[in-house]
Amino acid sequence: MTTDPALPYTRLDHELVEIPARARSDMRVAARVYADDALWDQIRTDRTLGQLLNVATLPGVVEPVLAMPDAHEGYGFPVGGVAAFREKDGVISPGGVGYDINCGVRLLATGRPAHAILPRLSALMHELSRSVPSGTGRGGALSLERDDLDRVLAEGCGYLVERGLATPDDLEHTEAGGALAAADPEAVSPRAKQRGHDQVGTLGSGNHFLEVQRVERLFDADAAAAMGLAEGDCVVLIHTGSRGLGHQVCTDYVKQMDAVMRRHEIRIPDRELACAPFDSPEGRRYFAAMCAAANFAFANRQAITHGVRKAFRSTVGQDVTLRLVYDVAHNMAKLEQHGRQRLVVHRKGATRAFGPSHPETPARYRAIGQPVLIPGSMGTASYVLVGTDAAMERSFGSCCHGAGRAMSRGAAKRFQSGPDVRRALEAKGILVVGAGNQELAEEAPYAYKDVDRVVDVVHAARLARKVARLVPLGVLKG
Amino acid sequence: MALRLEADDWPNLLAEAVRAIGAELTREGGPAGAAAARTIELESLDREALLVDLINELIFLAETERWAPGAAPAVDASERRVRIRCAGVALAGPPSRIKAATFHGLSVRADGTGTTAEVILDV
Numbered sequence: 001m002t003t004d005p006a007l008p009y010t011r012l013d014h015e016l017v018e019i020p021a022r023a024r025s026d027m028r029v030a031a032r033v034y035a036d037d038a039l040w041d042q043i044r045t046d047r048t049l050g051q052l053l054n055v056a057t058l059p060g061v062v063e064p065v066l067a068m069p070d071a072h073e074g075y076g077f078p079v080g081g082v083a084a085f086r087e088k089d090g091v092i093s094p095g096g097v098g099y100d101i102n103c104g105v106r107l108l109a110t111g112r113p114a115h116a117i118l119p120r121l122s123a124l125m126h127e128l129s130r131s132v133p134s135g136t137g138r139g140g141a142l143s144l145e146r147d148d149l150d151r152v153l154a155e156g157c158g159y160l161v162e163r164g165l166a167t168p169d170d171l172e173h174t175e176a177g178g179a180l181a182a183a184d185p186e187a188v189s190p191r192a193k194q195r196g197h198d199q200v201g202t203l204g205s206g207n208h209f210l211e212v213q214r215v216e217r218l219f220d221a222d223a224a225a226a227m228g229l230a231e232g233d234c235v236v237l238i239h240t241g242s243r244g245l246g247h248q249v250c251t252d253y254v255k256q257m258d259a260v261m262r263r264h265e266i267r268i269p270d271r272e273l274a275c276a277p278f279d280s281p282e283g284r285r286y287f288a289a290m291c292a293a294a295n296f297a298f299a300n301r302q303a304i305t306h307g308v309r310k311a312f313r314s315t316v317g318q319d320v321t322l323r324l325v326y327d328v329a330h331n332m333a334k335l336e337q338h339g340r341q342r343l344v345v346h347r348k349g350a351t352r353a354f355g356p357s358h359p360e361t362p363a364r365y366r367a368i369g370q371p372v373l374i375p376g377s378m379g380t381a382s383y384v385l386v387g388t389d390a391a392m393e394r395s396f397g398s399c400c401h402g403a404g405r406a407m408s409r410g411a412a413k414r415f416q417s418g419p420d421v422r423r424a425l426e427a428k429g430i431l432v433v434g435a436g437n438q439e440l441a442e443e444a445p446y447a448y449k450d451v452d453r454v455v456d457v458v459h460a461a462r463l464a465r466k467v468a469r470l471v472p473l474g475v476l477k478g
Numbered sequence: 479m480a481l482r483l484e485a486d487d488w489p490n491l492l493a494e495a496v497r498a499i500g501a502e503l504t505r506e507g508g509p510a511g512a513a514a515a516r517t518i519e520l521e522s523l524d525r526e527a528l529l530v531d532l533i534n535e536l537i538f539l540a541e542t543e544r545w546a547p548g549a550a551p552a553v554d555a556s557e558r559r560v561r562i563r564c565a566g567v568a569l570a571g572p573p574s575r576i577k578a579a580t581f582h583g584l585s586v587r588a589d590g591t592g593t594t595a596e597v598i599l600d601v
Contacts, residue, residue: 195542205574247600255527258523272582410479
């Protein structure tokens with residue numbers, strides 16, 4: 001289903017389009033889409049804009065609702081969507097966060113040139129596939145009893161310091177220190193805990209991956225130096241989230257909110273937008289559960305980091321250290337101060353991009369802004385950027401989260417077979433492990449938008465600033 | 479992933495959903511023999527929610543207990559309630575694709591010729 005050709009819009013500049021609040025009678029605020037002409041044409045080919053306008057109808061929404069250049073159709077909210085709601089009279093919606101709560105990315109710097117790693121790449125990828133289980137529900141390095149799991153949900157990465165799987169430096173370079181204080185393990189259902197108890201340290205399936213990469217190009221040498229990145233260096237990018245636990249939290253609360261909306265006199269145009277006032281028992285409880293699931297995801301990426309460090313030590317050298325550059329979420333709702341307002345900012349497939357002057361930007365990055373990590377599709381480039389102070393004004397401190405799907409999984413499978421995709425990647429010198437043929441076909445590079453174009457729009461729109469372009473050497477697919 | 483279902487009536491449509499999801503979960507997890515029969519009872523707000531809840535229950539059982547429904551479920555259903563008795567298949571591993579049933583684009587329709595439904599599954 002494509003966008004209504006009669007939809008009114010105004011192109012405000014080369015990277016920004018506005019859809020006025022009068023576009024639909026039920027819209028409360030205008031919508032803005034960060035896209036150049038080519039990406040705008042792509043975004044109009046599915047239900048992304050209709051979903052964005054649906055979000056603009058929700059109670060307490062603050063102008064404008066936003067779509068990033070990688071936006072595409074999601075469940076209820078579009079992926080690549082950002083929407084802020086007033087704390088006092090706005091809503092919180094599990095669909096505005098997504099099923100994979102705190103799906104996110106972390107970047108590890110080896111401080112070694114990629115050419116020094118390449119002779120050991122095959123052994124390294126094999127060891128990584130042993131250290132980091134992939135696929136749904138595969139047990140991880142850290143199977144947790146109930147009390148331990150509750151501590152992960154409450155304390156996130158902090159608990160893993162105690163278990164020897166994290167360092168204080170890791171915490172300092174993780175969004176929110178790897179633990180959201182509003183988390184309450186009691187708000188997470190026993191079913192969610194049952195799904196998650198053996199999944200800490202696992203990659204999962206779908207579009208999740210772990211890549212060994214090379215820093216191909218620097219755009220900002222000073223910012224790169226602050227992050228400890230040099231051209232030609234080997235780095236590791238980890239993309240995963242809260243696994244079955246996060247999915248169950250979302251499922252549980254979509255159902256609960258679906259049941260209470262009438263009592264709160266909330267009407268929504270799409271049932272997947274089920275929501276409750278943030279300042280209600282249901283809203284507060286979902287927020288507490290979501291924060292707990294987010295802590296689980298931070299811990300998951302941290303436990304994977306532990307496995308990656310072990311794999312490097314055993315195959316590359318005992319003296320190799322992998323320093324955490326940053327870990328940032330792209331599926332989250334957070335209570336933030338924007339100007340004079342306290343807002344519940346939903347970022348679904350959108351990355352927080354705070355600038356240098358924001359107090360939450362880690363001390364190491366105060367001069368440059370918070371690192372923003374943008375994974376490309378499998379086998380294409382990824383990017384390191386930094387947040388800007390302008391983003392606070394233009395996008396509630398947010399930017400894109402990846403390339404964004406351009407083709408459904410079914411269409412991608414019909415386009416090229418898995419073995420053909422593998423051969424194409426290997427022809428480019430990229431070693432792929434852990435993926436079945438079906439997953440390879442579904443996640444092939446042509447199924448996604450052009451990540452270079454997406455990042456160029458974000459950079460030109462001053463939502464984030466380009467620092468480095470990364471290219472894959474080896475891919476471990478979930 | 480979209481699941482499109484057709485049946486003579488609502489109870490048979492739910493039985494069809496159990497069969498279809500069971501087949502997919504078994505294919506993904508890999509069959510490892512027979513498992514004990516199980517009774518699933520659910521109550522939801524309406525038909526759409528009941529269908530979503532039923533599929534989510536099957537996903538949960540497959541992921542946590544490695545149990546998938548067999549081919550011939552006995553279904554007793556009203557608009558908001560369902561009771562299903564079903565033989566089981568033990569799974570060799572947890573299924574690797576389907577993570578949740580969603581309300582996105584969900585439709586359940588009945589007319590003189592039968593009942594149809596479409597559910598989008600998060601994969």
